[in-house]
Amino acid sequence: MRSVEPKVFLIGETRVIESELSEYLKHINAGDWTSNAPTDSEKLVEFYGRLCYRSFKPKMNPNVSKIRNSNDQYLANLEKTHHGSVLEHVNFNFVFADVSRVFTHELVRHRAGVAISQESLRYVRLDDLGQWLPTVVREDERAMTVFVNTFKELELLQKELAILYELDKVDESGKEKNFEFKKKITSAMRRIAPIGLATTIGWSANARALRWVLEMRTDPSAEEEIRFVFGKVGEIVCKRYSNLFGDFESKIVDGLPCYKPINSKV
Numbered sequence: 001m002r003s004v005e006p007k008v009f010l011i012g013e014t015r016v017i018e019s020e021l022s023e024y025l026k027h028i029n030a031g032d033w034t035s036n037a038p039t040d041s042e043k044l045v046e047f048y049g050r051l052c053y054r055s056f057k058p059k060m061n062p063n064v065s066k067i068r069n070s071n072d073q074y075l076a077n078l079e080k081t082h083h084g085s086v087l088e089h090v091n092f093n094f095v096f097a098d099v100s101r102v103f104t105h106e107l108v109r110h111r112a113g114v115a116i117s118q119e120s121l122r123y124v125r126l127d128d129l130g131q132w133l134p135t136v137v138r139e140d141e142r143a144m145t146v147f148v149n150t151f152k153e154l155e156l157l158q159k160e161l162a163i164l165y166e167l168d169k170v171d172e173s174g175k176e177k178n179f180e181f182k183k184k185i186t187s188a189m190r191r192i193a194p195i196g197l198a199t200t201i202g203w204s205a206n207a208r209a210l211r212w213v214l215e216m217r218t219d220p221s222a223e224e225e226i227r228f229v230f231g232k233v234g235e236i237v238c239k240r241y242s243n244l245f246g247d248f249e250s251k252i253v254d255g256l257p258c259y260k261p262i263n264s265k266v
């Protein structure tokens with residue numbers, strides 16, 4: 001058994017294909033359009049917003065005589081007017097590592113605008129349980145003993161069952177147990193694993209969905225582990241995409257960051 005702390009990795013983001021964007025802009029006679037967006041994600045959101053209103057420059061649309069030139073102002077206005085659908089064009093790819101199934105059960109409730117790949121405990125045998133414990137447990141020595149001992153016991157049971165089913169047995173010809181058999185047993189064994197065990201989930205979300213989940217899951221009423229993880233997400237995205245998340249403010253509540261936007265649910 002090992003003690004772990006949930007970790008957040010932002011491993012991917014949406015990219016502009018500049019040559020094609022340029023071709024399209026020339027096609028609509030707006031080849032001189034540029035953006036001061038700090039990232040491709042923010043540039044794309046601005047681009048799709050301008051596409052809606054044909055507002056790459058004044059008078060392209062005879063109804064539009066004035067345009068906002070700066071990416072931060074443009075995105076702030078999209079969010080203020082709740083034109084949130086354009087934020088769905090850009091995605092962020094995360095890995096949440098050493099998170100519990102308590103966390104993943106809550107995360108997967110967010111369905112709109114996300115993609116999920118969860119470590120399979122049908123395939124992956126639990127021979128080394130990782131454990132992260134909430135503050136109420138960590139602060140109480142007696143509770144810690146109960147949690148740590150229970151985890152150790154449950155890890156031992158996994159090992160005992162692996163021996164009972166001879167999962168690692170190799171026959172005289174050097175052949176391992178059939179993989180389908182191992183899978184069936186591994187799947188059965190996970191039924192007596194704790195939902196607090198550390199696992200991994202890949203999670204991608206578009207900017208509109210991410211703004212919503214960040215707000216909800218860093219709220220002081222949310223569970224401690226998901227608050228902890230999304231506190232880290234907030235720190236990453238508010239720094240890296242400062243215009244997309246420019247209306248978010250954070251403050252520490254009960255030791256964890258709480259992110260609130262001016263424009264909720266765009």
Ligand SMILES: Cc1cc2nc3c(=O)[nH]c(=O)nc-3n(C[C@H](O)[C@H](O)[C@H](O)COP(=O)(O)OP(=O)(O)OC[C@H]3O[C@@H](n4cnc5c(N)ncnc54)[C@H](O)[C@@H]3O)c2cc1C
Pocket residue numbers: 109110111112212216217221222223
């Ligand atoms: C503090 C807290 C406690 C919770 N406790 C429980 C609990 O005890 N039991 C439980 O089951 N769940 C619980 N949940 C989960 C909660 O009910 C939601 O399922 C979860 O937060 C997902 O959020 P969402 O519904 O906004 O969905 P998302 O998938 O994040 O969707 C975003 C938004 O899109 C719209 N949307 C998405 N899907 C649809 C749809 N099918 N139809 C219409 N509009 C849609 C809604 O406006 C929605 O808010 C809890 C959540 C929190 C934050």
